[in-house]
Amino acid sequence: VLDFLNYLPYSKHSHVFTAIPNVFFQNLKPRGALKPIDFENVPDDLDHFGAGKIQDFTWKDILDAYTCTECGRCTDNCPAWHTEKPLSPREIVVKLRHYTSSEGKELANGGSVNGRQASTIPGPEWVTEDELWACTSCNACVEQCPLFIDQMGKIMEMRRFLTLEGRLTGTAVKTLQKLQTQGNPWGFSESDRAKWLSGYEGLNVIGENGIEDASAFDYIYWMGCYGGYDPRGQKIAQSVVSLLTQAGVNFAVLGPMESCTGDPARRLGEEALYQMLATQNIETLNGLKVKKVIANCPHCFNTIKNEYPQFGGNYEVINHTQLLNELVKQGRLKPTKEINQGVAYHDPCYLGRYNRVFDEPRELLQSIPGLRLIELDRKRERSFCCVAGGGKIWMEEEAPRVNWNRFEEVESKNPDTLAVACYFCDTMFEDASKHAGNDKMEIKDISVILRESVEADKS
Ligand code: SF4
Ligand code: SF4
Structure with missing residues (x-):
């Protein structure tokens, strides 16, 4: 019996003790909101951001790790796993448990583990970079876990560690550069955003025809980068505009005053760039006295609705399917x-x-x-x-x-x-x-x- 009690914390049976507290302390905040990094109050001795070592995880992350029963429901629903990528959300949680049991000694031993420096969890020994970059942030794992474990949140924290250490490579790096310089993922000119609006007579565009702000309108329609630049996306945005106009909705658009919401930057781990884009957009929206936003892009919708409140952007946000459905019901x-x-x-x-x-x-x-x-x-x-x-x-x-x-x-x-x-x-x-x-x-x-x-x- 004593042997079993000793072995328990290192095994998948540790959930015997942790499952009930883990359910009790489940995340009740909006599902779509990642935690912000407080760049204003960075401790002097902090040498990295995100989750690289054991002390970077929250107590809830560690409780999650010891609660997992290894049932595999998360992995069974993971699109990366289903398409032969190296990522299994169950393994992410199990590896965090093993990492904690092994490298957690660092905390008590002033930075060393058995005489050597503790390794970081993102890296060849524990969770590989390929695993972390395979995640689509779809949240299917979190949805399916019977014990309310947040696998995806841990992946995003480890991505932050990698990206803010300069370890993101490939095409996504160029995308981030374009977001930073041009406010859209392709690097198109900001003044070319939503140029198609000029062909729409009678459409209210903030900043044109004496329209100074949004106070006279019930909604702002936020069309997103695809609606602004991409030919297929423009067709969708034009359909939304046409339907709202036919229904007599009192709305305006921002035209070139829109910028990327920052969603891709945040989920690629570039939190500083995300916060730059988010605060710029919030300054624009607040300055224009925007109260209600229609967003057809679910990524824009999620970011403006669930993440902008973290930075003082509080709006009533509705998806186009919700509003259009209401307009049909109203006749x-x-x-x-x-x-x-x-x-x-x-x-x-x-x-x-x-x-x-x-x-x-x-x-x-x-x-x-x-x-x-x-x-x-x-x-x-x-x-x-x-x-x-x-x-x-x-x-x-x-x-x-x-x-x-x-x-x-x-x-x-x-x-x-x-x-x-x-x-x-x-x-x-x-x-x-x-x-x-x-x-x-x-x-x-x-x-x-x-x-x-x-x-x-x-x-
Ligand atoms: S959020 Fe990531 S780890 Fe979770 S199911 Fe989706 S792709 Fe897999
Ligand atoms: S669904 Fe939850 S309990 Fe089951 S393996 Fe995944 S993280 Fe562990």
């Missing part, structure tokens, strides 16, 4: 043209799993006459990522790719159209359809589909 938008198609819906991670917007996109699709909604097997809370989140859209991915895996599932249901509600998903599935050689199935944002049904009524 302000009337989808009348029949769309006699089978349409599959893919839940974006940052809209569904993170922010619980599951029903509105479905109700909206079902409001279109003739449309037959097709549910995918992995749906709602268990939706399977498109791979683009967590900054992964700006990184090279080895085959087999996550978006291919999801697209195969979509194809197995044989829909005419795949409906999405995210620029990233739209891009990744367009890419996957080309890879699959599928030129029959269309990929469209819900707003584009709705516009086809509503605008037909007007013609």
